[in-house]
Amino acid sequence: MTADTFQLPTVQMEVPQIYARSVAPIIEEAIIYGELPDGARLTEEEICQKMGVSRSPVREALRLLERDGLVEREPRRG
DSSP states (O other), X not given: OOGGGSOXXXXXXXXXXXXXXXXXXXXXXXXXXXXXXXXXXXOHHHXXXXXXXXXXXXXXXXXXXXXXXXXXXXXXXX
């Protein structure tokens, strides 16, 4: 499944530095409400672009979501 087949919400933050604990709930909500279909491939780059954040908080958010069983990370595959 390509990254173009689903929509992540575009979020404009007032504060330039956003932390993983703020990014994770946005992605979690998109998963729970079906905005991100089961098995969709998420890339750090796309999430960074959509949310206007750097890769560090996105990586941490994905780790949190993986811990909670909402995403599955595969080495060298995204």
